Amino acid sequence: MPSALPDGDPAPHDGSLPESALAGLGERPLGVYVHVPFCAVRCGYCDFNTYTAAELGSAPGASQASYANAAVAEVRLARRVLGEPPPASTVFVGGGTPTLLATDQLAAVLDAVRSELGLVDDAEVTTEANPDSVSPESLAALRAAGFTRVSFGMQSAVPSVLATLDRTHDPARVPRAVGWAREAGFEQVSLDLIYGTPGETPDDWRRSLEAALACGPDHVSAYALIVEDGTAMARRVRRGELPPPDDDDLADKYLLADGLLGAGGLAWYELSNWARDDAARCRHNELYWTGADWWGVGPGAHSHVGGTRWWNLRHPAAYAERLAAGRSPAAAREVLDAETRRVERVLLELRLSSGLDVAVLGDAGSAQVPALAEEGLVSLRGDRLVLTRPGRLLADAVVRRLLP
Incomplete structure (x- = not known):
């Protein structure tokens, strides 16, 4: 169960990570996530901590100009807690819009990771960016600082769809x-797309996919729109101003994406x-999906080391205040028991094209496999259970049957 970390209580960053978490440090890859919580405009569908x-306003410690100092302080804290960690194999700077920060600030945070934790020789270093938040000069500066991969938030190629999303x-x-x-000179360029926006037609979605492929990306992420509670879009749907996403429409658009992207030379791997x-x-995301270790830097960022998970205070001012006082910014933590870790492994690894080791399912879950295979939802490749194309459309339902 999560445990709160009130004032005066030891936080995991203060050296109280369980011995079991630190014992296997170095046996798994280590990643670093850096959350930059700033946006120029709040998109109506977004419920991220931005x-x-x-x-x-003018809250102390909450400005973009002071963010890098707080993030660097947490990187140094990570080194003290982890002791002699393995060098990080990935760094992912997300948000928000990281490229609203000056390039020297992003470089300073990456330099801190490099000096305090270390980076493997072929480290993947990603920043997210909005297309209107970069220039040839800023991208050249980020590449010179050591970033190797950039992920642009394209979302759609259709102006009316972008307007509905407040992009x-x-x-x-x-x-x-x-x-x-x-x-x-970026080694990898990725594009993020969203499908299922209210009012988006099948032709709109095809147009977006074709426009993305015309850019020649190395990687594409395509996410079904989810109307999250508390967002401006959710309020518009509740008032009847926008229709909610339709499951059949989302399924059709997923199949269209898989077909066009596959024909364009991109293979699904998640x-x-x-x-x-x-x-x-994206090697960094693969750390999440395979239960590796990562340290999350920034307001609201989540971390996981050896079965212990914790998350930071959400507000930038409160986060910066804790670090300025030499204290952990953690808000709460939980130590995952063996069954929770098994369930999460099923949830995440089954999403991958490499599939899930059937031994993880246990007797009850394994008993469901023959029926799922007969229904055409899964296939067995040696000792790995893999979702078929129809199974990908019903992944959540498949998981529920495998975790009776």
Whole structure:
């Protein structure tokens, strides 16, 4: 169960990680996630821990200008807690819009990771970016600082769909941004898409997929729109201003994406992700899906080391205040028991094209496999259980049957 970390109680960052968590450190890859919680505009569908300048006001420690100092302080804290960790194999800077920060600030955080934790020689270092938040100069500076991969939030190529999502960039900016990233020498370029936006037609979605492929990306992520409670879009749906996403429409659009992306040379390797080849897969996300270790830096960021999971205070000012006082920014933690870890492994690894070791299912879950295979939802490849194409559409239902 999660345990709160009130003032005066030891937090996991203060050296109280269980011995079981630290015992296997180095046996699994280590990643670093850096959450940058700033956005120029709040998108109506987004429920991430992000803030505009107007929402933050003048709260001490909450400005974009001071963020890097707080993030560097947490990286140093990570080194003290982990002792002699393995060098990080991946760094992923997400948000929010990381590229709202000055490039020297992003470089400073990456330099801290490099000096405090270390990076493997072929480390994957990713930043997310909006197409309208970069320039040829900023991308060149990020590449020079050591970033190897950039993921652009394209979402759609159709202006009316972008407007419904409250996205502000011009679709024509996307191919230019991809071109700038190539000129800067980025090893991998990824595009993020969203399907199922209210009012989006099948032709709209096809147009977005074709526009994405025309950019020649190494990787594409395509996510079904989820109307999250508490968002502006949820309020509009509740008032009847927008229709809710339709499951049949989402399924049709997923199949269209899988067909077009596959024909365009990108193979699926996770339910919502397609890559040009193995080298183009997002290695950082693969850490999450396979239960490896990662340290999450930033307000609201989550971390996981050896079966212990914790998460930081959400507000940037409270986060910065804790670190300025030499204290952990953690809000709560939980130690995962063996059954919870098994369930999470089923939930996550079954999403992968490499599938799940059937031994993880146990007797009750394994008994469901023959029926699922006969229904055409799963297949066995040696000792690995893999979702078929129809099974990918019903992944949640398959998991429920495998975890009776």
